[in-house]
Amino acid sequence: MGITIEKVSKAFGDFAAIKDVQLEIPSGDFIALLGPSGSGKTTLLRLIAGLESLDSGKILFNDIDYSNKTVKERKVGFVFQHYALFKHMTIFENIAFGLKVRPFKLRPSNQEIKERVYSLLKFVQLEHMADRYPSQLSGGQKQRIALARALAVEPEVLLLDEPFGALDAKVRQELRHWLREIHEKLNITTIFVTHDQEEALEMADTIVVMNQGQIEQIGSPDEVYHHPVNAFVYRFLGRVNEFIDSENEVTYIRPHEVVLRKSAQGNSVPAKVLHVHSVGSLVRIQLNRLDTNALFEAEVNTEKYQEIGPLKKGDLLYATFSNLVAFGNEQKEALTAIL
Amino acid sequence: MVKKIKPQRVLPGFGLSMGYTIIYLSLIILIPITVLFLKASTLSLSDIWQTVTDDRVVASYKLTFYSSFVAAVVNAVFGTLIAWVLVKYQFPGKKIIDALVDLPFALPTAVAGIALTTIYAPNGWIGQLFEPMGVRIAFTPIGIMIALTFIGLPFVVRTVQPVLQDFDRQYEEAASTLGANSIQIFFKIILPTLFPAILTGFALAFARALGEYGSVVFISGNMPMKTEIVPLLIVTKLEQFDYAGAAAIASVMLIFSFILLFAINFWQWRISKKHQVA
Numbered sequence: 001m002g003i004t005i006e007k008v009s010k011a012f013g014d015f016a017a018i019k020d021v022q023l024e025i026p027s028g029d030f031i032a033l034l035g036p037s038g039s040g041k042t043t044l045l046r047l048i049a050g051l052e053s054l055d056s057g058k059i060l061f062n063d064i065d066y067s068n069k070t071v072k073e074r075k076v077g078f079v080f081q082h083y084a085l086f087k088h089m090t091i092f093e094n095i096a097f098g099l100k101v102r103p104f105k106l107r108p109s110n111q112e113i114k115e116r117v118y119s120l121l122k123f124v125q126l127e128h129m130a131d132r133y134p135s136q137l138s139g140g141q142k143q144r145i146a147l148a149r150a151l152a153v154e155p156e157v158l159l160l161d162e163p164f165g166a167l168d169a170k171v172r173q174e175l176r177h178w179l180r181e182i183h184e185k186l187n188i189t190t191i192f193v194t195h196d197q198e199e200a201l202e203m204a205d206t207i208v209v210m211n212q213g214q215i216e217q218i219g220s221p222d223e224v225y226h227h228p229v230n231a232f233v234y235r236f237l238g239r240v241n242e243f244i245d246s247e248n249e250v251t252y253i254r255p256h257e258v259v260l261r262k263s264a265q266g267n268s269v270p271a272k273v274l275h276v277h278s279v280g281s282l283v284r285i286q287l288n289r290l291d292t293n294a295l296f297e298a299e300v301n302t303e304k305y306q307e308i309g310p311l312k313k314g315d316l317l318y319a320t321f322s323n324l325v326a327f328g329n330e331q332k333e334a335l336t337a338i339l
Numbered sequence: 340m341v342k343k344i345k346p347q348r349v350l351p352g353f354g355l356s357m358g359y360t361i362i363y364l365s366l367i368i369l370i371p372i373t374v375l376f377l378k379a380s381t382l383s384l385s386d387i388w389q390t391v392t393d394d395r396v397v398a399s400y401k402l403t404f405y406s407s408f409v410a411a412v413v414n415a416v417f418g419t420l421i422a423w424v425l426v427k428y429q430f431p432g433k434k435i436i437d438a439l440v441d442l443p444f445a446l447p448t449a450v451a452g453i454a455l456t457t458i459y460a461p462n463g464w465i466g467q468l469f470e471p472m473g474v475r476i477a478f479t480p481i482g483i484m485i486a487l488t489f490i491g492l493p494f495v496v497r498t499v500q501p502v503l504q505d506f507d508r509q510y511e512e513a514a515s516t517l518g519a520n521s522i523q524i525f526f527k528i529i530l531p532t533l534f535p536a537i538l539t540g541f542a543l544a545f546a547r548a549l550g551e552y553g554s555v556v557f558i559s560g561n562m563p564m565k566t567e568i569v570p571l572l573i574v575t576k577l578e579q580f581d582y583a584g585a586a587a588i589a590s591v592m593l594i595f596s597f598i599l600l601f602a603i604n605f606w607q608w609r610i611s612k613k614h615q616v617a
Contacts, residue, residue, distance in 0.1 A: 051512050071515040078516035084509040088531040088613065098517035101527070133613060153517055 001062050001156035001189050002027040003048060008057030010043055017043040019213040020057075025191065025206075027062075030183050032200035033193045035210035036236070041193045042161055044210070048191065049159050050074045061157070074157075077150030081162040083142040085134035091145055092117055092130040098153035120148040123182075140171040147182070158183075160192035164199065176203055197237045201225060209233050231327045241296040243324070251324040255284065255299035259320040260308055268318035271296075273311050278302070285311065287319065372593065378586035390587045395563050396572060403569040404595070406480055407548035410487035415541040418495025419533065425496070426503040440496045443489055448553030455486055456558045478560030483568065486554040491544030498540035499533055506532060535611040542603040549596050 005023040009016070018040045025031055033041040046052045048059060050071040058067045066074055085094050095117045099108055108116065121127045124144040134142055143163060150158065163179070164172040180203050183190050194200050200207050201221040209216045209224055209232075217229045228234035234252055235242075241258070243251050261268065274295070275286040283305040285298045298319065300308070308317065379387065390396065425437055443451065458464045459476040466476055476482050506529065514524045552570040559566040569592050576585035 049516060051516075071512075072518050072520065075518070076516060078513065080509050080513060082507075082509065084507070084513040086510060086513075086528060097514070097519070097527075101514075101517065101519040101523045149513075149517065 003157065003189065003191075004058075004060040004063070005044070005048070006058040006060065008044075008047060008059065009055045010040075010047060010052060011055055016213050018047065021213075021215055023208065023215065023218070025189060027189055028187050030180075030190045030203065030205045031192075032204035032207045033191065033210060034195070034197060034200040034207050034236070036195060038212075039210040040213040041195075041210045043213075045159050045161055045191060045193050048157070049076050049078050051078075075153065075155055077147075077153065077155035077158040079143070079146050079150050079158070079160040079163050081165045083134070083139075083146045083166075085142055085146055085149070087134055089133075090130065091121070091126070091132050091134070091137070094134065094145060095120055095149045095152050098149065116152060120152055123151075124148045138171075139167045140175060143167065143175065144178075147179075151186070156188060158188055158190045160190070162193050162195070165194075172199075179203065201237070209236060211236075234325060234327070239297065239299070243292070243294055243296070243321075249326060251326045253296075253321050253324050255297040257321075257323045258296065258298040259322065260285070260298050260300065260304075261318045261320070262308055264318045266320065268320045271317055271319045273313055273315040273317060275313065276309075276311050278305075283309075287317065289319070375586050375593070376590055378583055379590045382583045382587060386583075387587045390584045391591045395567065396569075396588055398564045399567045399569045399572050400592070400595070402480060402483070402567065403549060403592075406483045406568075407487055407545055407551075410484050410491055410548050411541050411545035413484070413488050414491045414495045414544045415537050418492060418540060418544075419499050419537055421492075422496045422499040422503055426500060440493050443492050448490060448551065449557070451489055452486060452554035452557035455482070455489060455554065459485060459558065477558050478562070478566060480566060482558040482560075483555050483566060486558045487548040487551055490551055490554055491548050494543040494547065495537060495540030498536045498543070502533055502536040535607050538603060538607045538610070542600055542607070545603070546596065546600055549592070 003023075003025040005021055005025075008018055008021045010018040021040075021044060023044075033044060035041045043052060047054060050066075050069060050073075054067055058065055060066060061074070085091075086097065089097065096113050099113045099116065102108075118127065118130070121130060124147060126141060126144055126148075129137065129141065129145070134145070137145065147160075147163075160179075164175055167175065176199060179192075192203070204221060206218065207221055207224045208218050211232050217224050217233045219227070224233060225237050228237065231250070231252065234240065239255050241253050241255060243253075245251065264270070270290040271287040272290060273285060274288055277284055281302055283300050283302060285300070287296055287298060288294075289296065296319075305311075311317075382390070421440065425433065425440075456463075456477050459466045459482055461467065461470045461475060461477065463477070469476055474481075476485065510528055510532070511524050514528045519527065550570065552568075552574070555568050556571055559568065559571075561567055561571055569588065573585045573589055573592075576582075576588065
């Protein structure tokens with residue numbers, strides 16, 4: 001199902017959570033709403049689900065105005081960050097809930113419900129859990145059951161609010177792949193909210209970067225990462241070094257784009273090592289520019305590190321910043337606002 | 340050698356705190372109750388049987404349990420409603436209503452009894468409205484139930500309120516995205532979550548009502564076989580210096596109450612165990 005969001009605004013008291021947002025989501029897309037907390041991404045998701053009411057604008061599902069439809073009528077699958085499994089029901093009853101609350105005429109027979117629940121349990125690979133209660137499951141299992149429950153009602157849109165936010169790093173990694181696979185199999189329009197740029201880059205077909213209730217950029221992971229339209233998007237999508245030159249112009253470079261050498265070359269800049277720490281296959285080096293005294297970070301792989309290292313505090317290196325990016329001065333205000 | 344490190348506890352030593360618990364319970368509950376049974380046993384078995392199966396006594400058992408049960412059910416329903424209003428809505432005077440709920444705890448029960456009798460008597464403010472319809476409230480079992488409802492009100496409200504306060508909206512939202520309507524959300528999601536708390540409040544209100552004396556004696560009219568409650572019969576026996584007879588009636592009452600409360604607690608334990616395991 002395709003979704004059109006037309007000039008939608010929503011305020012909570014004096015706080016404008018969503019300001020005049022315009023967004024077109026094609027059917028079958030896998031889309032990430034990415035932004036810092038307070039950027040309005042969760043509010044936008046809840047507006048689509050009908051869990052919040054619009055102040056102005058329209059939300060269309062397949063070109064039909066759904067703005068005034070109730071949550072129940074929208075037939076969306078919604079997955080909550082903290083699972084929201086019904087604690088007093090078994091896993092089976094949780095998944096069957098959406099089918100059992102249907103009006104009598106539309107309700108499948110008990111046998112059909114049973115078959116459907118078991119096929120979903122099989123789909124999320126937790127068949128043996130049917131008779132357990134949610135409190136007996138791990139976080140990752142709970143989230144898989146929450147997804148099975150949302151899918152039981154055969155929604156045409158799947159909405160996920162920070163679905164992996166409460167899980168530990170390893171489980172999160174597994175579930176990302178798994179969710180991606182599920183989307184490929186079912187091919188329903190899927191929208192998920194996240195503040196983790198890695199998660200968005202890894203999973204989504206389209207990323208919508210949000211800030212202060214507005215959309216900053218819409219594009220594929222490649223587009224938003226390599227061609228950010230402004231400083232906010234650039235900063236939010238990865239680690240970043242920021243330099244201010246004598247004319248007060250701000251330029252940026254990602255740590256992995258900084259080239260370090262042991263000897264001066266071309267327009268390289270001398271820098272002193274402040275701190276070295278290795279993170280798995282990467283080594284991050286904090287340095288101090290000797291010309292402007294600015295601090296910056298460089299990221300090299302272990303091979304490269306062996307070429308220039310081993311390094312210790314106080315060592316002198318030469319850094320080349322060949323890919324400096326500038327967005328012009330008009331972006332600076334927005335930038336200081338988030339700092 | 341590995342030395343075993345004892346896990347740190349907040350209170351010192353299991354032995355000390357358990358010993359204190361047992362002594363405390365003995366002095367306050369166990370010894371007085373034992374003495375009660377001992378006093379009753381000074382009568383011969385046939386005397387005990389005769390005392391406790393006397394028609395007037397049996398009628399009072401029935402009345403006490405029946406009216407206490409009705410009062411506790413009424414409190415379970417309307418106490419839950421009051422807790423709902425206090426948690427879910429914002430309105431002026433909410434703090435005052437919240438404080439009013441505790442009043443039955445603070446008010447001397449005799450005062451409550453006299454006040455209730457005054458307004459529910461056939462010529463009282465409310466009583467006179469029902470009199471033309473042929474409904475008498477004071478000096479009938481209905482009056483007893485009203486008094487017992489009054490004194491049991493805080494229990495259900497105060498047990499349900501915190502549970503309702505902690506109830507996360509996301510469960511209601513999840514149910515609505517799955518297509519449930521508000522009635523289904525209330526009965527399938529909210530009520531089952533509140534049920535253990537309602538049951539606890541019900542048990543407390545029921546237990547309180549079984550032993551209530553002060554407020555009931557004024558509104559009941561104390562007519563033998565009709566509106567006499569068990570505590571009144573016990574006091575009557577005491578006034579006639581029939582201590583053993585009073586103890587025998589009290590013992591039967593105690594056993595019944597204990598069985599009932601135990602059953603309710605067991606039921607409550609079963610429900611909460613189901614979905615609260617760590």
